[in-house]
Amino acid sequence: MLMPVSKRQQIVAEADRLFYEQGFEFTSFANIADAVQISRGNFYYHFKTKDEILDAVIALRLDRTRQMLDDWQQSGEDPKARIACFIQILIVNGNKIVKYGCPVGSLTSELAKLNHQALTRANDLFGLFRQWLAGQFMALGFPQHQADTLAMHLLARSQGIATLANAFDDMAFIEQEVQQLNQWLEQQLAGQAESDNSKES
Incomplete structure (x- = not known):
């Protein structure tokens, strides 16, 4: 049975969408209140400042990311398949990425420019992906340092793909790069298999 969505949850969900589509700086209280269709007075009952909303949005994104990683962990047949899930998300979210960029990268870049105190927490989103990907590479037999290097490389490639696809409004570029990332993974x-074989012989 689905629990009813509270007004506070509605505010956070709409703020999350608007921060992604318009940017944190250019989203006002009025924009969010209009999207949720509540009065300003009712809005201030739940949140006093936009920074409070930002904290709630980051918490929501962290929770969703953890859930997504848990789902991949359960559904992926092996570490390789789980890493492929991460790569494939560029296709799954391709239309939004082409229009608005990466939700994680766009938020952290904006907060960095604003020198905003929430940047460290927003960066935790990348940290979740980094740690999870490194764990998958370690499960495939890579030593810890190399696994982290590969995780960072994959994160960097995915961010570059999202940035250029957004800049050039090019979904075909995402599809092409995802294919190359899968080849890179292979x-x-x-x-790694050759290295393991040489050690055994």
Whole structure:
């Protein structure tokens, strides 16, 4: 049975959408209140400042990211399949990425420019992906340092793809780059297998 969505949850969900589509700086209290269709007075009952809303949005994104990673952990047949889930998200969210960029990258970039105190918490989103991806590479037999290097490389590639796809409004570019990322993953696994075989012989 689905629990009813509270007014506070509605505010956070709409703020999350608007921060992504319009940017944190250019989203006002009025924008969010209009989207939720509540009065300003009722709005201030739930949140006194936009920074309070930002904290709630980051918490929501962290919770959703943890849930997504847990789902991939359960549904992926093996670490390789789980890493492929991360790569495939560029296709799954492709239309939004082309229009608005990466939700994580766009938020952290904006907060960095604003020198906003919430930047560290927003960066935790990248930290979740980094730690999870490194864990998958370690499960495939890569030593910890190399696994983290590969995780960072994959994060960097995905961010670059999202940025350029958004800049050039090009979904085909995402599809092309996802194919190359999958090939890159196969190459890393082949290299690791060769290394393991040479150690055994």
